[in-house]
Amino acid sequence: MKRILFAILPLFLLVTSCDKDDQNGTVELHFLATYDGAPLVMLEPYDYTEGISILFQRFNFYLSDVALLKDGKETDVLDIDFVEFDGIDDANKAMAGVALPTWFEVPAGDYDGIRIGLGVPAGLNATQASDYPSTHPLGMVSHYWQDWNSYIFTMINAKIDTNADGLHDDGSVLYHCGSDEVYRSKTVNLPISVREGENSRITFTVDLKDLFKDGNGYLDVVAKPNTHNINDLAVANQVMDNFRDALIAQE
């Protein structure tokens, strides 16, 4: 009997290591971005405030620490990933949005909420891009700012036209938000049902214009074109607050 077991065990291991647990379903994280209600398309001019037209070239961010919630208990979904709209060059692509390629396996069941982090949590933010292979979301040298000892959590890059000549060459908007202080976490109450063997898609929508909110108006991007100074995080904090508040989740 022992011998049979000995013979079968390795085979069994071989088989089970490739097997999926069928008590589980999957969740897919999907993102849509708009600007003032219209699909967000790169290099497409949008009205900003009076007299300013804005043309976006990059909108991307780190997403981290995602968990499904149920009766106060957490089911981990994702540690860190990167979402970018930089390649969205027409309205169809914008309306299709960006979905993370991985479907995350979680126990089937009815959840009552989801938590997500915007940015790189402090533990991971203590590492740097050269610690990771190029395929890892944290391996992007373009998103590591040495002088800040931080990743760039959210990058919003645009050019503006302030003299109405149709050329967006009058200035740039470089809102690079990074450092532990600007990390934001958001919890959304949302019924999410994950069925055995099935995929549930959770869609997050964000209106990029909302990220510029300032009181009853919008940030003065001419006076404050960038957030490059780590010693002055006022705008970065505000943009990240706005981001957290603007994000809407739906199943």
Added chain:
Amino acid sequence: MQRTFYLFALLSGLSFFYACQDDDMPEPPVTTKGDLEDIPYEPEPYDLQVPPGFPPLEIPQDNPLTVDGIELGRFLFYDPILSSDSTQSCSSCHLPVGSFTDNLPTSPGVLGIHGKRSAMSLLNAAFFTNGLFWDGRSTTLEAQALLPVEDPVEMNNTWEVVIERLQAHAEYPAMFRRAFGILDSDEISRELAAKAIAQFERIMVSTGQSKYDRRFLYLDPTVEFTDQEFRGFDMFFDVADSPLPDAQCFHCHNAPLFTTNGYFNNGLQEAATLDDFEDLGRGAVTGAKIDNGKFRAPTLRNIALTAPYMHDGRLQTLEEVIDFYNEGVHFADNLDENLVVPLGLSEQQKQDVIAFLHTLTDTSFVHNPMLSNPF
């Protein structure tokens, strides 16, 4: 009966181990004959050292570095046998002295015809993980190495001819055997040749002996930056508490490799609309108009050794490069947003940035005997 059981047990155990094993060394393929069988195949892994702070090496599993593989690659890289009239080798356009460029705006191939782009430095090629060439049209060093041989403006040959020459050669069959364990000269293939060249290119890594590396990666207390080099550093990296202007360089040429491997329009070409770039660059590869006129930001390591500059070699000196970034950038809708606002560097500040760029020079790399011509 008992024996069968043990055998079964052993076999299934083995199958388990094999399924999980990571094949490190290439296995010799099985053939019936073999004119090379008597030559020993004893692959010795090559332990590539990279400076501290560099990203992890990404070496394809099916082409591990071996001492004999690298040596074969070195011979192939320097051997004009690859070109149609046996006058040109890879090293004709990628010379060690120029950090593996040829210091020409564009390079003549064997027919004397110039390609439209400038030869690129191969320094730290192992880390070019986001596409090769100015436009990223090739994805791996193995795939890239197949192209120059048949390119009409480069070696203008065919791989059939090259393989015949290699098979009939006095030395190469044994070298392929030692590198890849083939049993017969018939098995010499373009894929194996490309693998060997790629292995050789992967060891073209910074030595860590540049002033910058000794100061910032090795923290060598005997190396001090001058005030001018520090000013250049502050502008290059946009250091927050510095009163100097932001030169924006690091957004695209970030440490430690001094490139992000990204594609950008840095304003080099004048174009009325996104369709009008003389060289579409990345756009011709992706088919996306938004990418027209974008090129890969090259490494700035050893930049003092690789003039002339840019994809078409239009700028002769680093002074011209800084002048261009400071006051010569052409607007287009996809001009990188970091370069829209003029940098506003003074003459002194331009010199300071150039002084910093000189700290990236690694002459030990250029003189590394492992990378030199074996003939």
